[in-house]
Amino acid sequence: MKNVVQILLACLVISLVACQKRFDNAPQNRIIDFEVPSDFPTPVYQFQTNNSLSVKGFELGRKMFYDKRLSIDNSVSCASCHFQHAAFSDPGKALSSGVNGAQGRRNSPPLFNLAWHPHFNWDGGVNHIEIFSVAPITDENEMNMPLNDLLDRLNGIASYQKLFKEAFDVDEITSLELLYALTQFMAVKISDQSLYDEYRRGQSKFNAQQKEGLNLFNQHCASCHTPPLFSNFGFANNGIDSVFNDEGRKEITHRESDLGKFKIPSLRNVELTWPYMHDGRMQTLEDVINHYSEGIIYTETLAPELKNLHLSLEEKKALLAFLKTLTDHEFINNPLFSEP
Numbered sequence: 001m002k003n004v005v006q007i008l009l010a011c012l013v014i015s016l017v018a019c020q021k022r023f024d025n026a027p028q029n030r031i032i033d034f035e036v037p038s039d040f041p042t043p044v045y046q047f048q049t050n051n052s053l054s055v056k057g058f059e060l061g062r063k064m065f066y067d068k069r070l071s072i073d074n075s076v077s078c079a080s081c082h083f084q085h086a087a088f089s090d091p092g093k094a095l096s097s098g099v100n101g102a103q104g105r106r107n108s109p110p111l112f113n114l115a116w117h118p119h120f121n122w123d124g125g126v127n128h129i130e131i132f133s134v135a136p137i138t139d140e141n142e143m144n145m146p147l148n149d150l151l152d153r154l155n156g157i158a159s160y161q162k163l164f165k166e167a168f169d170v171d172e173i174t175s176l177e178l179l180y181a182l183t184q185f186m187a188v189k190i191s192d193q194s195l196y197d198e199y200r201r202g203q204s205k206f207n208a209q210q211k212e213g214l215n216l217f218n219q220h221c222a223s224c225h226t227p228p229l230f231s232n233f234g235f236a237n238n239g240i241d242s243v244f245n246d247e248g249r250k251e252i253t254h255r256e257s258d259l260g261k262f263k264i265p266s267l268r269n270v271e272l273t274w275p276y277m278h279d280g281r282m283q284t285l286e287d288v289i290n291h292y293s294e295g296i297i298y299t300e301t302l303a304p305e306l307k308n309l310h311l312s313l314e315e316k317k318a319l320l321a322f323l324k325t326l327t328d329h330e331f332i333n334n335p336l337f338s339e340p
Helices: 002-020 056-066 134-138 147-155 158-168 175-187 197-200 209-222 285-296 312-327
Strands: none
Touching: 056 158, 056 175, 147 158, 147 175, 158 175, 175 312, 197 312, 209 312, 285 312
16 A cells, blocks of 8 residues: 555656646757567557657666665665566566565566556556656665655765756756656667567578467467567466465456456566566476466456466477577667666
8 A cells, every 4th residue: 555655646746747847948868769669569658758768868767777776775776676687577586675685575577668568567556657666666675765765865966966967957856857767768678689579570480399389379378468569468367376365456456356367477588587477486487388288277257268278298398499489688688778
């Protein structure tokens, strides 16, 4: 409840400030190209006048993403739970550690192609990318930093005052510019250079096993993990529980029909983002495939399209081979997104 209230307050602050703020005199920074891949749909988030994508804004967001001073005790940054080499997930950890060793409630999701997401967090409790950063910054188990305290801290750092002045032409840093800058960094992180993408574009070939895996995927998985983003960004109960200690989407909507439903994650870079599920209970992709093959638990809110697939060993190997074609090595090694 604390986080929900803080997010609502942040939304109110941004709305009020946005009504008063004028960007007519903003510096004419060189604009970074936000090039939508030709086979991707139109992004949900559009960079517009009030948050024009620029080198200064992007670099400021990048600096803050890696800066531990955004946490209450200077011990963790956004990057502490989102590592580039793992597609900005927290590999190997079911639950990530925040300030004072506290653990979050749910597995840290990877961060890429966020401009296409209509909802954020496993329960979809945030519905706009510009507000997305409020939750981890203020959550007591993550960075535990009240927004007002963070603004006071940043306004007291001369280097940040200079960077915000250059990016947004402001003399005082407010939550508006803070969240705009973080949004610029996160929204630009596009992953679309996997072997699968090269195959779709006729630049590479699949072997027989990868082709079989693609066929199996299209037959059994693509309705929820829809290409090219590999998610339909809906919410589903995927049959991992009969009793729901975490009610998932129901915590937001208060509808019984949403009990045990969580946001359907993108499967891009899935080879890198282990462990899996909202609580990180499954360590390997083989575990995940076995779940959908033989382990689905039937409850009232189970996604209607799900049933145990009873895949053969060879089919499981083929599906695994296909999922590994979704790894984007160029993305995870792109210096544009690395620590400055």
